[in-house]
Amino acid sequence: MPLPDALRDLLTATGPSGYETAPSAAFRKHAEALGAEVTVDAMGNTFARLKGTKEDAPTLAVVGHADEIGLVVTHIDDDGFLWFTGVGGWDPQILVGQRVAVTTRDGVVPGVLGRKPIHLLDEDERKRVPKLKDLHIDIGAKDGDEAKGRVRIGDTAVVAAEPLELPNDRVVSRAMDNRLGCFVALEVARLVHERGGSPGDVLAVAAVQEEIGCFGAGAAAYGQEPDVAIVVDVTHETGAPGIDVKQEGKHGFGSGPVLERGSILNPHVFERLHDAAEAEGVTFTVAASGGRTWTDADAIHLVRQGIPTGLVGLPLRYMHSPVEMVDLGDVAGAAKAIAALAMTLEPGTSFAR
Template identity: 55%
Template sequence: MTAPARNPGGTELPPLLAALLAAPGPPGYEERAAHAWRAAAREFADDVAGDVLGSSTARVRGGGERPRLAIVGHIDEIGLIVTHITDRGLLRIAALGGWDPQVLVGQRVTVLARDGEVPGVIGGKPRHLQRGDERKRVPELRDLHIDIGASDREEAAARVRVGDVAVIAADPQPLVGGRVASRALDNRLGAYVALEALRRVAEAGGADVEVVAIASAQEEITFAGARTAAYAVEPDVAVIVDVTHATDVPGADEGELGSHPLGSGAVIARGATIAPAVFEGLVAAAEKHGIPYTVEATARSTGTDADAVHLTRSGVACGVVSIPLRYMHQPVEIVDLADVEACAALVAAYALALRRGQRFER
């Protein structure tokens, strides 16, 4: 496991989070991150397993009674996939997840090739060569390519194949005030919190009910991993852990999004697809233990794995706990580690408050 990232101001990443952020894992290619998560889970969980889609589960039996709680955080990050190698050895690309192409120009990337990692950069047409309205137009992904330095198709194809994937090359950067910038905070944070909350449940001797952490695959493209893992685990209740937009930056409308600045704690969702009993239970746990939180209203879908989990089998009572995040789906996502801690403490407290026989019918 990698050593914690530090800076002179004292910001330090938890070792598991550092390991998860060091491991690339775009949708469908989450193996490295999943293996780091499973290795950490084996230190305390009763059962640890993976499935054919790449999702992972870790279980603490506790009282072994219903309701069974699932804590779900997706482990994939947005990435790129190679679609073609040109005669000049450039790699044409498509998106794995929701990119804004203008943030990709000039980024360093790592291509995950069969024989190892291949460094490259994302190139586009320089401003000096743009004409007329080109300078006013936002670039599209089809305008961009990855340049690994190859002279021609043959040299590039000796290192990279069509279907290889790439991620941004950006190591975690500790910032002042306990904050960190990194790629893949969406949603290695959720996968980390799910397992950290489970660890705290195990450390407490288990909950009154069985608790299962899930690091789901492919959330950024289809919610597939959460759908199949939840089907297999058969939870009665689930807490999905993801990120939400921090509202303390220009362009964030608090009238639309609510107020969730960095440092404000966990964000608890409330809305049509959120089970009222789960929302109230999360709020009660936060208030009992003095955990800072805000509330986020979701008018329709949540945009998280909850949208798949709550429809699994005959239905699952779902709650969503989110971590405020600046610059989502960009190479410079920023989080406050105090908010990560608040989410882990909240989810663990909620799990330990569940009682056998508790029901969630509306």
């Protein structure tokens, strides 16, 4: 299965939380190609609406988040080195020795993440896990003036890691978390469009600022007022070494999307997703949460008088790294199941608990 053009465009766009302009533009381009009505709100959330075929049928929002984890420049020293903090949750060990792309007003500036070489580390330093404050970005500037002429405080960076296609429909890239969710939202709209439209509107959403607090999704849900929402985000693939399936569940590559149940998730949405996936022949697994899901579902379900919300996970290896890996078959299964659900949302559908 080749990497779809829409997913490639989303993955190669750079956009940490609060700086999602590029991935949002990629989302808009592919949504407009479907003939969807595309709008953007003040926060930067992007909406692609396909009109339904029946009045009073419920509107389904399919929500992915467009932001990714990244870095933001906080200081430029007199020697031309850039100092930074994280945007979202990083394991600093992953960053040592990586190439980065710094997005500036004048374009992308390449650089590398530097640390004192192992030869110069004393014994205690070698044993200590590095912190973000121990790392710097080197853009090859000869001094601070040159660096400040190319980069400003507040510019952001991401690890330079282009998509890599591997055997067995597996793809590696940065920003799989969660451009995959945005891609699934677009795919649901495409599949529904190919079927002649669903009873109610389908609203594909590329939300912003999830990695720093699920801020965009709450505003998006408040403004758009969908009748039901399905959040699509990544979850941990559990076939990799060292993962305890008794704690995380068994969600290996090729087992399909993960349909989640839990305290904040609407049980009727889950059952409808479950039945739709089975009817379409989509393989899936089930996960459970006892409280927060740590996804945009946490923000959406309590907006206004409450929005019935479901959650679909995409099994992902090496989360929050430049080598996030996914099985494209699992992604396709998620879109197929959600699109099938959309086709069942007739006028009068109730999600009352």
